[in-house]
Amino acid sequence: MSTELLSNYIGGRWVAGQGAGTALFDPVIGTELVRVDAGGLDLPGGFEFARSRGGAALKGLSYRQRGELLAAVVQVLQKNRDAYYEIATANSGTVRNDSAVDIDGAIYTLTTYAKLAAQLPDGDVLRDGDALSLAKDGSFQSQHLLTPVAGLALFINAFNFPAWGLWEKAAPALLSGVPVVIKPATSTAWLTQRMVKDVVDAGVLPAGALSVVCGGSAGLLDALQPFDVLSFTGSADTAATLRRHDAITRLSVRANIEADSINSALLMPGQAAGSAAFELFVKELSREMTVKSGQKCTAIRRAFVPEALLPAVSEALLARLARTTVGNPRNEAVRMGSLVSRAQYDSVQEGIARLAQGAEMLLDGRRPTLVDADAAVACCVGPTLFALPGAAAVEASAVVHDTEVFGPVATLLPYRDLPQAARQVQRGLGSLVVSLYGDDAGALAGTAKVLAPFHGRVHVVSPEAGASQTGHGNVMPQSLHGGPGRAGGGEELGGLRALNFYHRRVAVQGAPAVISAL
Incomplete structure (x- = not known):
């Protein structure tokens, strides 16, 4: 038939x-x-x-x-x-x-x-x-x-x-x-x-x-x-x-x-592990890695954190990602389904291999344990997390700023101070969205203006908006969608x-x- x-x-x-x-x-x-x-x-x-x-x-x-x-x-x-x-x-x-x-x-x-x-x-x-x-x-x-x-x-x-x-x-x-x-x-x-x-x-x-x-x-x-x-x-x-x-x-x-768009999220300086802004940052990064298996043009690919907080962010994020069950979306126990095709699966695997040449892999999702699915057939990749060891390594790296892996993949990038972080964000050469997480309205607004020329949207999350914010990767019809440079230069x-x-x-x-x- x-x-x-x-x-x-x-x-x-x-x-x-x-x-x-x-x-x-x-x-x-x-x-x-x-x-x-x-x-x-x-x-x-x-x-x-x-x-x-x-x-x-x-x-x-x-x-x-x-x-x-x-x-x-x-x-x-x-x-x-x-x-x-x-x-x-x-x-x-x-x-x-x-x-x-x-x-x-x-x-x-x-x-x-x-x-x-x-x-x-x-x-x-x-x-x-x-x-x-x-x-x-x-x-x-x-x-x-x-x-x-x-x-x-x-x-x-x-x-x-x-x-x-x-x-x-x-x-x-x-x-x-x-x-x-x-x-x-x-x-x-x-x-x-x-x-x-x-x-x-x-x-x-x-x-x-x-x-x-x-x-x-x-x-x-x-x-x-x-x-x-x-x-x-x-x-x-x-x-x-x-x-x-x-x-x-x-x-x-x-x-x-x-x-293409190598979007960023930035945890502002002065945040303690476990603070409201810290938790909002980790939660959003986990969500952006796993929603639609990371197959969103607005997903977070680079996550910038103060150097001193890299261990705490890594631990908290890995704990969240560990709860992500991968497999057949028809099974109610599954929280993340597959990539859309075998071609996309192969592309993501190749992208992970490129990032692995220049960054430390904290979580390897290339061969996840699947729920109700055959690993030989299903186009599933689990959450995959990379990190660089320090701000100097972030400056020396090219691959993390140039490679967009269109799947459940992100890299943690430590920074020394806010000016250095802003310079590294700009190495994305134009993105659809950057999100900022902190509790100092003045610092958040100032950073938003610094990064505005390089993005179509600056998504600012402070504790008072934590419950109502619409999400780093969610494109709302009331707001601009598009971005300069590498992101294509368009507006919708x-x-x-x-x-x-x-x-x-x-x-x-x-x-x-x-x-x-x-």
């Missing part, structure tokens, strides 16, 4: 690829689940359908009406939520709590943008500032407007968030009036395809507003036109290839890139700021009556 070949939705209809397809596997028990293929699709025709039909229909609505569309999408996803959890367990190998980060995070983000629509005008353009006079008598003025881009939004996404990765991009795009074409990562495309199918079947969006292409990415960028936009999440190597494409270099397609979310990417700024010059009529 052959495995189901998932169809693509392009040009307003479901279309099967013409090839045999690429198999998607259960990374814990190894069974083949479904196949995906995008061979032979009419991408130029499908993209034009999205622009002309989907774009026209969306732009015929006001911002508030498009917000109502997002609310309708939320209802569809809520109705089918249980099926999404089953797919995530089978295809991503995640325990239920980790699946929630992706699935419920996606629904929360969509809900947030549906509500934000109420803050927008009940029209089809956004005013950018006040009108300015260009004539002494005020008879000629300039008004800047933000108008939705004329083309479509192509999303090329990573494997680790097949649900949230779709909707955190699609929500502000659809709210802006821009149709969406999503190309999910092949290995976990099933959940993305199922969500799109449910929304399409429910008929809550105009035809052409939402399309999905599963399988290979060949031809996608070739089908872009000058007024389209591209948003990519993935490796820096792939991002560099995309940036060299004619769509970017010749047609000036606007591109938003989120790439940030509340209504996300709409900027899907709008063009234009200056309209004319008489006051014309400006008022806008």
Whole structure:
């Protein structure tokens, strides 16, 4: 009996690829689940359908009406939520709590943008500032407007968030009036395809507003036109290839890139072992290492601690990590599932080997004891912790500042003083997020400003916010997601700021009556 070949939705209809397809596997028990293929699709025709039909229909609505569309999408996803959890367990190998980060995070983000629509005008353009006079008598003025881009939004996404990765991009795009074409990562495309199918079947969006292409990415960028936009999440190597494409270099397609990120956490000076800030730091580091088996672009990779506290932090963290059971996510005793694929498993093993050449391994998770899983089949890696012996070693090391192991792996890095710690954090060459832990508001604020130019988000945790803080690695739709330098230089979310990417700024010059009529 052959495995189901998932169809693509392009040009307003479901279309099967013409090839045999690429198999998607259960990374814990190894069974083949479904196949995906995008061979032979009419991408130029499908993209034009999205622009002309989907774009026209969306732009015929006001911002508030498009917000109502997002609310309708939320209802569809809520109705089918249980099926999404089953797919995530089978295809991503995640325990239920980790699946929630992706699935419920996606629904929360969509809900947030549906509500934000109420803050927008009940029209089809956004005013950018006040009108300015260009004539002494005020008879000629300039008004800047933000108008939705004329083309479509192509999303090329990573494997680790097949649900949230779709909707955190699609929500502000659809709210802006821009149709969406999503190309999910092949290995976990099933959940993305199922969500799109449910929304399409429910008929809550105009035809052409939402399309999905599963399988290979060949031809996608070739089908872009000058007024389209591209948003990519993935490796820096792939991002560099995309940036060299004619769509970017010749047609000036606007591109938003989120790439590699060697994120940091910093325990501030003056904290005693067992203090509130100390405990918050250790708890958050343990959580960031193990949630989704460390497969988050925002996960903590480098953890900076005062030299004198290295033994205490190591002991406390190892005690927490020792309680992490690894194995089959269907077993209620398991707290951490698998990596998403055999390829990802091999990549993490190679990354651990690289770090082991330049750092001491405190906890080896390469061959963990598994619960209800066969170690020869399951793509499981246990929490793996490294450390450097002192501040001088941190300065001399290159590998810990250059290597992102996309799994449950982190390195403890001791520092002498705060200026030295800040310099070492900056060696990440641009990251999505850094988190600070301490109890001195002034010192925390000062350090946040020092590190701000090198990060998209500075997450500050002091005892009074310990219970309410949203987590180092949790991307909230109200806050910016993105980062400079190595992190790709892109920006997403940030509340209504996300709409900027899907709008063009234009200056309209004319008489006051014309400006008022806008």
